[in-house]
Structures are given as C-alpha cells and as structure tokens.
Amino acid sequence: MKRFSKVLCSVVLMIATNIATAQNITYSVVHNESASEANFEILGKVGANFLVFKNISWKSILQVFDKDMKELRNERIKFLPEKVLNVDFITYPGYFVMVYQYKKNTVVYCDAVKMDANGQQLGNIINIDTTRVGMISGADIYSTIYSEDKKNILIYKMHEKNEKLHVVTKLYNPELQLQDSTRSVIPFNERRELYSPFQIANDGTIFFTKETKPNSRENISELEVITNKAKSNLFRSTAINLEKKFIDGVQIKIDNRNNNYIINSFYYQEKRTESIEGIFSALMSKQTDSVKTRFNRFDDSLRVKFTSTGQYRFAFDNLFLKNTFVKRDGGYVLVAEDYSTQTMGNNNSWNRWDYLYGNPYSVTNDYYYWNNPYYRYNRFNTYNNTRSTRYYYDNILILSIDSTLKPSWSNVILKSQTDDDNDGFLSYGILNAGAEINFLYIEKERNSQIISNQSISTYGKLYRYPTLKSRESGYQFMPRLAKQVGAKQMIVPCVYRGNICFARVDF
Numbered sequence: 001m002k003r004f005s006k007v008l009c010s011v012v013l014m015i016a017t018n019i020a021t022a023q024n025i026t027y028s029v030v031h032n033e034s035a036s037e038a039n040f041e042i043l044g045k046v047g048a049n050f051l052v053f054k055n056i057s058w059k060s061i062l063q064v065f066d067k068d069m070k071e072l073r074n075e076r077i078k079f080l081p082e083k084v085l086n087v088d089f090i091t092y093p094g095y096f097v098m099v100y101q102y103k104k105n106t107v108v109y110c111d112a113v114k115m116d117a118n119g120q121q122l123g124n125i126i127n128i129d130t131t132r133v134g135m136i137s138g139a140d141i142y143s144t145i146y147s148e149d150k151k152n153i154l155i156y157k158m159h160e161k162n163e164k165l166h167v168v169t170k171l172y173n174p175e176l177q178l179q180d181s182t183r184s185v186i187p188f189n190e191r192r193e194l195y196s197p198f199q200i201a202n203d204g205t206i207f208f209t210k211e212t213k214p215n216s217r218e219n220i221s222e223l224e225v226i227t228n229k230a231k232s233n234l235f236r237s238t239a240i241n242l243e244k245k246f247i248d249g250v251q252i253k254i255d256n257r258n259n260n261y262i263i264n265s266f267y268y269q270e271k272r273t274e275s276i277e278g279i280f281s282a283l284m285s286k287q288t289d290s291v292k293t294r295f296n297r298f299d300d301s302l303r304v305k306f307t308s309t310g311q312y313r314f315a316f317d318n319l320f321l322k323n324t325f326v327k328r329d330g331g332y333v334l335v336a337e338d339y340s341t342q343t344m345g346n347n348n349s350w351n352r353w354d355y356l357y358g359n360p361y362s363v364t365n366d367y368y369y370w371n372n373p374y375y376r377y378n379r380f381n382t383y384n385n386t387r388s389t390r391y392y393y394d395n396i397l398i399l400s401i402d403s404t405l406k407p408s409w410s411n412v413i414l415k416s417q418t419d420d421d422n423d424g425f426l427s428y429g430i431l432n433a434g435a436e437i438n439f440l441y442i443e444k445e446r447n448s449q450i451i452s453n454q455s456i457s458t459y460g461k462l463y464r465y466p467t468l469k470s471r472e473s474g475y476q477f478m479p480r481l482a483k484q485v486g487a488k489q490m491i492v493p494c495v496y497r498g499n500i501c502f503a504r505v506d507f
Contacts, residue, residue, distance in 0.1 A: 024506040025470050026069045027494070035424075035500040042483040042491045042502070043089050046096050047117030050491055052502060053089065058082045062119040069504050073119055088144035090153055092174060095122060099144045099155060107132055110142040110155065112176055126176055128155050129168060147202045148256050150174060152230075154200045164188055165195075171204060171230065180204070182233050191216040202256045204230030205286065209250050209263065210237070218271040219246035225261060225284055225291075238289055240282050245295060246271050247280050253324040253332070258403075259286040264321060264334060267295055276316040279334070281405045294405035305412050306338075306395055319397060323430065325437065327458075330403035333437070337427060338394035343387050391423040396439060398456050409460030415441055415452075425449075429479035431490055431507065438507075440468065440479040440490075451477055468505070475503070 033056050043051040049072065052063040060080040064073040080087075081102040090097040094117060101110045108131045114122040131141050142157045153176075156169040165188035171180040194211040201207065205227055212222035223240040240263070247265040255262055260283050267280040278297035284290070298316060307315040316338075323335035396413040417426045431438040436455040443450045451468035468477070475494045482492040488507040493500065 023466075023468055025468075025472075026504045026506075027472065027475065027496075028063075028065055028069050028502045029071045030496045030499050030501040031074060033500050034498060035495045036498070038500045040481075040493065040500065041087070041089065042481070042485075042493070043096055044091050044483055044491070045485045046091050047094050049117045050485065050502075050504070051091075051096070051117070051119070052491075053087060054500070055084065055087070060084060060087070062115075063502075064117075064119055065502075065504075069502070075119070077119070079113075079121070079125065086140035086142070090144070090146050090150060090174075092150065097153065097174070097176060099128070099142070099153075101140050101142050103133070106134065108141050110157075112155070112172075114176060123176075128170060129157065131157060131159055143197065145198055145200055147200045147204070148254070149202045151202065152179075152200050152204050154198060154206065156198055158195060160188055160190065163190070169198075169206060169228070171200075180230055182228065182235075184233075184235060194220070196250055196252050199252055199254050201254050201286065207252065207254055207261050209252055211247075211250055214271055219248050219268050219273075220250070220265075221246055221271060223247065223250070223263075223282075225263070225282075227261075227286075238284065238291065240284075240291060241293060242267075242280070243293075243295065245269060245277075245280070249321060251321040251324060253326065255326045255330065255332070257326065257328060258330040260284065260330065261286060262324060262326070262332060264324065264401075266316070266319065266321070274317055275313055276319060279399065279401075279407075281401055283330075283403075283405060292405060296401075296405075296407050302410055302412075306397060316397075318392075318394075325432070331408070332401055334397075334399045334401065335430075335437075336397045336399070338392075338396075339427075340392045342390045342392070344390070388421055390418060390420050391426055393417040393423065393426040393428075396428065398437075398460070400460060411456060411460050411462055413439055413454055413456075413462065415443065417442065424478050424481065425476060427480040429482040429490070429492070431484055431488070433488060433507075436463070438465070440482070442477065442479060449476055451479060475501075477503070 037056055039055040041053045043053060048067055050065040054061040054063060060077045061074060062077055066072055080100060083102060085101045085103060087098060087100045095114050097112060097114055099112045101108055110128040111125050112128055113125045116122055141159055142155055144155050146153045151174060153172040154169060159166045165186050167184045169182045170178060173179055192213050196209040198206055198208045207227050210224040210226055211220040213220050223242055225238045225240060226235055228235045246268045250263060250265045253262040263282040265280045266276045267278060269277055278295060280295050282291060282293045303312040303315040318338050318340040319336045320339050321334060321336045325333040394416050399410045400408045402408045419426055425442055428439045428441040436457050438453055438455040440451055440453055443452050453465040453468060455463045475496050478493045482490045484490050490505045492503050492505055494503050
C-alpha cells in the first residue's frame with residue numbers, strides 16, 4: 001500500500017509539473033500575405049492591444065490584436081510613402097512613436113509621429129532631418145535609439161562624404177519635443193576606422209566607441225570611448241589600453257543602475273590571426289571616467305565543452321557576441337552564438353571581417369542590445385539572395401562576468417541548426433524571467449519542428465523545460481524574431497502555408 005502511495009504521489013507530481021510548465025498558444029488570423037515578401041517588427045503591447053508593423057510589397061501595414069489575439073485592424077498606414085527605407089518604434093503604455101525615413105529624388109527625409117494603441121495618428125508629423133545623397137543611393141542614413149527608461153529618444157546620422165564623417169544628433173523627449181542637437185564633422189579613414197552604434201543613458205549622455213585597425217584586413221589595435229553629455233556639443237574621448245593585444249566586433253552596453261559603460265569583445269594575440277583567445281572586457285565609470293580592463297582567456301576545459309570536432313584551438317572562431325544582461329551588483333551576463341555561412345560556388349564565402357565590418361563607419365550587425373529594439377524590421381526577408389547560401393547557427397556560450405571583470409561561471413547550450421537561403425527559423429529567442437533566462441530554439445526531428453526551451457539560472461545552472469507544443473499543425477515558428485510582451489508571455493511570428501501570422505505564447 002505504501003509503495004502504491006509513493007507511485008501515485010510521483011505520478012501526481014509529474015502531472016503537476018507538466019501543468020505548471022505547459023505553454024498556452026493562441027494564433028492570429030492568417031491573411032494571404034506571403035512570408036517571403038514580408039518585412040515586419042513586433043511592437044509589443046500598447047494599451048490593451050498587441051501591435052505588429054508589416055511591410056509587404058512596399059505597403060506599410062499596422063496589424064492590431066486584442067488581448068486574445070483577435071484582429072482589430074490590418075490596414076495600410078496611408079501617410080507613409082510607398083518606398084520607406086527604414087522604420088523604428090518606441091512603445092509607451094498608451095501610445096508609440098514611429099520614426100521613418102524615405103527618399104525623394106536626391107534627398108533622404110527622416111520624420112516622426114505619435115500613434116495610439118489602435119494605430120490612429122496623434123498630432124502632426126514632425127520632420128527630424130534631411131540629407132542630400134546621390135541618385136543611386138538607396139540606403140537608410142538615420143538610426144534611432146532610446147534610453148532604458150524611454151525618457152530620451154536619440155535620432156542620429158553618421159554620413160560619410162569626402163573622407164569626413166558628418167555626425168548629427170537630435171535628442172527628443174517622449175512627446176517628441178526637441179531637447180538638444182549637435183552637429184560635428186570629423187576626419188574619417190574608411191579603411192582603418194570604425195564606430196559602434198550609439199547608446200544613450202537615462203541622463204541623456206551619448207556613448208559609443210571608435211575602433212582603429214592597422215590595416216583594413218587586420219584586427220583592431222586601438223580603442224576609444226566617446227561620450228557626449230546632454231546640453232553639450234563637446235564629444236569627449238577616452239583611450240582604452242589594449243596591452244598590445246587585438247580585438248574585434250566591440251559590443252557596448254550602459255549600466256544605468258551602477259553608472260557604468262560596459263565594453264566587451266573577443267581578443268587575439270596577433271593582428272592577423274583568426275583564432276580567438278578569449279574575452280576582453282572594460283568597465284568605465286560614468287561619473288569619474290576611470291577605466292578598468294581585463295583579458296580573460298578561454299581555458300581548455302571550456303574549449304572541450306564547446307566543440308566536439310577536436311580542433312580546440314579554433315573552437316570559438318565563429319563566435320559572435322549577441323546579448324548583455326546587466327546584474328544589480330555591477331556584473332553582467334554575456335551571450336554569444338556560433339554562427340557562419342557557406343555560399344555555394346564561392347570558396348571564400350565565409351569571412352569574419354566581412355561580417356563584422358561590412359559597414360565602414362557603423363557596426364550594425366545582427367546584435368541584440370537589451371535596451372534597444374529586438375531587431376530591425378527587415379531582418380526576416382532573406383529569400384532574395386542571388387546566390388544559394390547555407391546558414392549555420394550552432395552552440396550558445398553563456399558567460400557571467402562579475403564587477404571586477406572576472407568570470408564567475410560559464411555554460412554552453414549545445415545545438416546544431418542549418419538551413420539554406422533563409423535563416424528566419426534559426427538561432428534563438430529569449431524570455432527574460434528575472435530569476436532565469438530562457439532560450440527558445442528549433443530542433444528538427446523527422447522533418448518536423450521541435451521548439452526546445454532551456455533556461456539558465458543566476459548561478460549558471462542549465463534547466464531543460466518541456467518543448468513548445470501546439471494543438472494545431474502546420475505552423476512554423478521563428479523564435480529568433482519573437483518579442484517578450486509580459487513577464488512570461490511572448491509574441492512569436494509564424495509561417496502557415498507560406499503566409500505570415502503571429503502567436504501569443506504564455507509560459
């Protein structure tokens with residue numbers, strides 16, 4: 001009898017655990033909108049509604065759902081030009097700000113407007129800035145960022161012309177009232193110099209880095225932190241000592257709680273080598289400008305854990321920094337992913353330099369910044385490549401750095417993902433639950449999608465949760481392009497019979 005009671009208790013416990021960790025999935029309506037032609041961004045929750053921006057065949061559409069994912073609106077935004085170059089969003093509890101840029105003849109315009117939770121325009125459209133460009137130029141020029149508390153919206157451009165970099169910044173409050181603006185022209189060597197994307201602190205201070213290489217095909221040998229306080233036209237530069245080592249792909253982060261600027265990059269012993277030695281970290285005080293740095297070499301045990309090929313020296317050579325999560329005590333957690341591509345018919349298809357430095361003055365790659373939008377609105381559309389490209393998204397490295405810049409723990413999520421000509425279903429999405437960070441990614445089993453859910457605790461321990469299950473068949477999830485909209489709630493884009501749709505997932 002006692003044995004039966006123990007077995008019964010175990011079964012009840014298992015059922016309770018499965019109920020506690022089960023996910024509830026609610027799908028949106030599916031329109032005849034081809035996923036191969038769709039660019040989109042999930043804005044998140046505004047008021048009581050969930051909002052999604054879509055750009056399909058040059059039409060800009062705002063889709064509005066209620067809390068149950070019932071569609072309230074799926075209409076074109078009539079005042080947007082047909083050929084919009086880029087759109088950025090900042091969401092607030094009752095409205096959102098849309099910043100967009102478009103080209104007419106030889107001029108690129110940047111405008112902004114407020115809209116409510118139902119997608120209705122609030123107030124007049126504001127012209128932010130204009131830039132004269134060549135007739136054949138079709139690239140966007142302006143970038144939009146915002147502070148962690150969303151009280152500061154910074155719209156800036158870095159426009160290269162005649163070996164000079166024209167930098168314009170405009171600072172707005174949430175009501176789109178201009179607070180500050182700067183204009184600077186600085187000498188620029190396209191072959192040797194790089195600038196990171198800007199970030200802005202809660203007090204309005206602008207922060208970015210300047211990186212210098214000995215030559216165009218070599219690693220970075222010099223690093224400077226550049227700051228600009230609000231209401232000041234002075235950009236202040238602070239040199240960072242690299243101790244005769246070399247770095248690449250700098251990722252920056254502002255720690256508003258502890259008033260620090262955080263800088264991380266992989267480092268090398270030589271200027272031309274492609275073998276990553278470890279992680280370089282720098283912490284600069286926003287109040288005193290004091291800087292501390294540290295080079296942490298990846299030890300052999302971590303290399304063995306990360307790769308199964310036996311080529312341990314090259315284990316991290318395809319690794320790219322993607323996320324930085326700041327801790328209350330001044331430390332932080334870094335997340336990096338093993339990523340590479342192979343283009344058919346091209347023996348030199350994969351090159352780390354080309355991926356990192358494709359843009360000469362701003363490294364705007366597929367990096368995720370915690371206080372920035374989760375992704376650019378045109379990230380999904382990778383179908384129109386002229387060559388066949390195979391994408392590889394493999395293991396995830398998670399590294400905890402304490403406030404002294406020493407590693408406190410590390411762990412690895414083992415995965416292997418491959419797809420041809422489209423990486424929209426690859427990589428991972430993140431659900432930050434506070435006490436743990438969940439990583440959602442697709443594993444293929446017998447040609448079907450299985451969405452794995454692994455989390456890592458604040459102490460570095462990995463947990464595997466039940467896979468994401470749906471009662472409906474035929475939906476293909478894209479976790480990498482999902483957006484967290486609640487404590488344990490996400491909006492995940494899906495493809496159903498070739499058309500784009502969205503699902504609310506409650507964990």
